[in-house]
Amino acid sequence: MDIVEEYRKQAAWRSWPAIFAALPPVDGKTVLDLGCGIGDQSAELAARGACVIGLDAQDELLAAARSRGLPHAEFRHADLHRPLDPAIIADGLWASFSPAYFTDLGAALARWLPHIRPDGWIALTEIDDLFGHEPLSVRARALFDAYAADSLSAGRYDFHMGRKLRSCLERARCTVTTAFSVPDHEFSFDGPARPDVLEAWRRRFTRMTLLRDRAGSDWETIADEFLGCLQRPDHRSLCTVCFVLARKQISPRPSAGSGISQ
Numbered sequence: 001m002d003i004v005e006e007y008r009k010q011a012a013w014r015s016w017p018a019i020f021a022a023l024p025p026v027d028g029k030t031v032l033d034l035g036c037g038i039g040d041q042s043a044e045l046a047a048r049g050a051c052v053i054g055l056d057a058q059d060e061l062l063a064a065a066r067s068r069g070l071p072h073a074e075f076r077h078a079d080l081h082r083p084l085d086p087a088i089i090a091d092g093l094w095a096s097f098s099p100a101y102f103t104d105l106g107a108a109l110a111r112w113l114p115h116i117r118p119d120g121w122i123a124l125t126e127i128d129d130l131f132g133h134e135p136l137s138v139r140a141r142a143l144f145d146a147y148a149a150d151s152l153s154a155g156r157y158d159f160h161m162g163r164k165l166r167s168c169l170e171r172a173r174c175t176v177t178t179a180f181s182v183p184d185h186e187f188s189f190d191g192p193a194r195p196d197v198l199e200a201w202r203r204r205f206t207r208m209t210l211l212r213d214r215a216g217s218d219w220e221t222i223a224d225e226f227l228g229c230l231q232r233p234d235h236r237s238l239c240t241v242c243f244v245l246a247r248k249q250i251s252p253r254p255s256a257g258s259g260i261s262q
């Protein structure tokens with residue numbers, strides 16, 4: 001199964017209705033979908049009347065997004081580590097399951113926020129502690145912790161981004177108006193995983209070659225233990241899926257005659 005097929009399956013496992021219900025009205029607004037993937041959430045935004053500009057670095061995913069033929073959405077190739085097209089101006093910024101790829105999210109927000117109107121909004125959704133599932137042995141947890149630390153220090157991915165969304169937005173001078181976590185059939189659920197979810201985890205592990213390299217000869221044992229953990233009746237997720245909605249703050253105008261001279 002290719003990555004497009006993998007992504008197609010995921011939408012059904014998420015709590016999108018709760019997240020979309022928290023957004024301000026998007027009808028007639030322009031929304032930037034950063035890390036849009038195959039355009040699932042762009043399609044939801046467009047269905048609610050938004051004009052969507054989806055940006056992503058993977059051409060295969062963009063092709064799948066374009067193939068939807070959405071009348072009010074365009075999908076463009078962009079590396080979000082670089083400055084955006086200066087002509088882009090939007091009312092809302094949506095980024096779901098992509099903020100963790102920006103380990104310095106503050107720097108990324110500093111690049112992205114100038115493209116949002118002064119009264120605009122920012123909606124971020126991200127996982128916190130992907131491998132946080134119980135019960136797991138100390139050895140398995142140590143591997144996942146070490147792998148997460150490697151990913152963060154190499155600037156590849158922050159496995160604990162979910163918990164940082166609010167503080168990153170506040171440091172970027174945004175006003176957080178809503179924050180909650182949602183259940184997720186793949187990441188944040190208790191009890192045994194659904195068979196299709198378990199299969200997706202198996203395939204995720206085949207893609208995670210750096211994790212396998214990190215584990216070395218322990219890999220098969222630890223992967224089996226993790227997949228076994230997800231099938232247990234007493235399985236519990238520590239992993240959460242976090243949503244934060246913020247308003248871009250309008251800088252107060254200096255009041256006339258404030259008497260401050262420089």
Ligand SMILES: C[S@@+](CC[C@H](N)C(=O)[O-])C[C@H]1O[C@@H](n2cnc3c(N)ncnc32)[C@H](O)[C@@H]1O
Binds near residue numbers: 058095
């Ligand atoms: C896990 S997927 C999430 C897709 C979709 N937003 C969703 O919620 O299902 C992360 C997406 O971020 C994109 N991405 C990661 N780093 C990126 C970068 N530097 N520039 C552009 N897109 C990036 C990936 O190509 C991928 O489509």
